[in-house]
Amino acid sequence: MKTMEDVKDIQKQNVRDYVQQVYHRVEKRNEYEPEFLQAVKEVFDSLLPVLVKNPTYINKGILERIVEPERFVFFRVPWLDDKGNVRVNRGFRVQFNSALGPYKGGLRFHPSVNTSIIKFLGFEQIFKNALTGQPIGGGKGGSDFDPKGKSDDEIMRFCQSFMIELSKHIGPDIDVPAGDIGVGAREIGYMFGQYKRMRGAFEAGVLTGKGLDYGGSLGRTEATGYGTVYFVEEMLKDKGYEFEGSTVVVSGSGNVSIYAMEKAMEFGAKVVACSDSSGYIYDQNGINLDTIKQLKEVENKRIYEYKNEHPDAVFVEGCSGIWSIPCDIALPCATQNELDRESAELLISNGVKAVGEGANMPSTQDAIDLFIDNDVLFAPAKAANAGGVSVSALEMAQNSTRIMWTREDVDSKLHEIMKNIYQDSIQAAEEYGDPGNLVKGANIAGFIKVADAMVSQGVV
Template sequence: MSPHHTHISQVHEQIIARNPGEREFHQAVEEVFESLHLVLEKHPEYMDGSVLERMCEPERQIIFRVPWTDDGGTVHINRGFRVQFNSALGPYKGGLRFHPDVLLGTVKFLSFEQVFKNSLTGLPIGGGKGGSDFDPKGRSEGEIMRFCQSFMTEAYRHIGDKVDVPAGDIGVGRREIGYLFGQHKRITNRYEAGAITGKGTTWGGSLLRPEATGYGTVYFTEHMLRAAGEGMDGRRVAVSGSGNVALHAIEKVQELGGTVIAASDSAGHVHDPEGIDLELLREVKEVRRERISAYAEARPHARHHSGAVWTRGDLEDVEVALPCATQNEIDADAARRLVSNGVRVVAEGANMPCTPQAVQIFRENRLLFAPGKAANAGGVAVSALEMQQNASRDSWTAEYTDERLAGTMEHIHTLCAETAKEYGVPGDYVAGANIAGFLRVADAMIAQGVI
């Protein structure tokens, strides 16, 4: 075994031993390490100074108690997390996730991915992530407000526009951001607009922030298709999820001339061969807050099925797959099904929605595959643009912000493609994203010394 392979293997074993049971974090690290032998072979100096070890160890991991009272007067205790993973490029930046499945390992994997994602944008932001095992589903407005206020009562001491800037994620939308920001303002006695992003546009938020992740995923997909001499126009597309990312991905696909025929939620999925009626889907999910089955009931040709979109065998005419729901939703069986059905492009709108086995199958079959750290970086990119507007007390038009978003996604695509080519794996967006993200962070860490 070569020295660089030995070094990577030793560091990987050390990380597994130091973080037992955190399988999602192990998966995220392994996925990056798989590409780094190409870097160490060409630049063995990155083996010095424990760069890999330091890059895989969070600078700070914060866990705290979140007590709150429901409408009936019962006291509940949840657990809050904030993992400040790497600040070599700027203040920690990354969302908050409120979901009952959130554990420390979940937040650690998300924040590790965030480091590389933020690096790829070229913007001066480090990586972090946070959240709680609180479930906002079925809770009243008052209960959600009290929980958010309790969460921020502890979290405020760890965040700030020059320290750590949280945003939304699963379970944390503009409503939750409003309650969190209000409590931060009340406790600190400062209108520190840049301390949180994803705010309402009338109180410091950026136009196009809700759309950014979904739009950005489709922009990246379009660039991959263009690089192959094609485009989105006329493509039939399957999307998983029906939340913020999925809805805006559907919108942008339709704007570019594609047809989305499938979407989902946690209770199943709909197949609409005539194309998803976006206005109806938004009414069902955002206004009426019903299950996606209600969409099928209102559309004569649509059908609702149990299980994930990717379990279906009737998507033979789909060419583009956009997993926008959650981690590890596409496993090896689903990947083989997509390949056999003729899918040619897969772009991750969610964080790590494809298992390592699925990614390997896509790469072996030479699909155009975009990893989440590249394809869904649009959200954090516009969050960073929101920070710029807050710092200058300015507000940009939607058209200008969209132009900046589109330019950032084009930059990320070019960076990934050129880096993959430079390191001898042309067309491999996974390797390109991992290597490009690593190099920028590693160079900053080396320049700043062993800290």
């Protein structure tokens, strides 16, 4: 005679088999998309206790539906360079899930952009956006166009051509793109101007990350970096740690990295290293943020030129070595899969206490497992990285009311959102049997919000 425990074990095994079967189908359909598969597996690995407790999600086919984009647009982007030559790039937009609101997610212009990258980013965006508590669905887009080395006129012509096609698929209540790697205020401005010209209307809510003079939000530039530090701050406080007096290493030197460094310094931390694609700078005296901002935001120069102003600093070619620097807190803020198992081993051996992901999926699964197994506090990207899209949603709200909030108002709302994301994630981890595991907690908290909305809306 089967005991209650036997029945529960059989139920768990049946659910485990079901999840595995769905994932195998995803693998078969997307076998050449490793980043997308990595993102799906990480979420699926968290959901067993949720599906056991809520079999309705299985009956309604939520997993099968949530891994398939509602729409994927792939298009040609022809443009003229300064010599009059025709150049052609690829454009993408994935509209992954609109259960909670219009699709929302950035545009990335980088040579690495392909179907797998766009789908992984869009899939992550579903749950990240759900965690913010804002009424936004998940999407992502971009192109394999590289803005580096291009003139302003070339970038303008590319952005205008890109928007000619993209404009057919977006709108304030349909899909609201923003910036990402390679897409800043300049690129958003060119795309917004083209959209306005084509539509013959000033629809401020169609793009976020705009200039302050035409519908942008104060605090948007700083939002992702600040948000990462706000989230990590909550995680540290729960364990009796703080940024004050800590040594911090931050990868990257773009917006996310710069403003994560800025906020960590405001909280009393000493940031000793940052990087770009050429290598990293280590300054044992503490990184001079004014120099980094001048190099990256004003002069658009490489990080090694930091040494010209600070000769005691050390520049090392290659990026991965940055994780060999001893630190209390590591903030990977550059790109996906930049922090692997070997780097995690170095950080752990040097006594790292906490890792906060400022970039999208910057740690490999092997690295994440190692951090968790060694009791390193770990803040996953879909939670810690959510500050940028949170303030993008706040920009949408300001556009709807035609009222501009102060920087202090925006920052206060951002801080509160990041606190709520932490609390939702930690509570979900507790409720579903893995206390303190923020990876599972964030996946579960985000998934349940989207899944419940999908159930309510029927099979669509």
